[in-house]
Amino acid sequence: MENGRAKIYREYLEKFMRAREYSTEDLKIFVSGKLKDESLKLKCLRIVEKMEPSKIERAYAVLNVL
Numbered sequence: 001m002e003n004g005r006a007k008i009y010r011e012y013l014e015k016f017m018r019a020r021e022y023s024t025e026d027l028k029i030f031v032s033g034k035l036k037d038e039s040l041k042l043k044c045l046r047i048v049e050k051m052e053p054s055k056i057e058r059a060y061a062v063l064n065v066l
Contacts, residue, residue, distance in 0.1 A: 004054045008062045031063050
């Protein structure tokens with residue numbers, strides 16, 4: 001997935017979120033721009049800043065499905 005060779009399925013994303021102790025509701029709140037913890041937004045922005053463009057496009061596609 002990280003190198004753009006695999007499709008990210010919703011079930012996998014949900015499993016990943018649970019492993020990180022985030023709920024699907026937490027992800028929806030994040031995507032809507034409303035955060036419980038603003039530091040999370042900054043952490044995510046730092047990660048995105050380091051990503052190559054093709055990975056950003058894939059991440060956007062996954063988040064846009066929710």
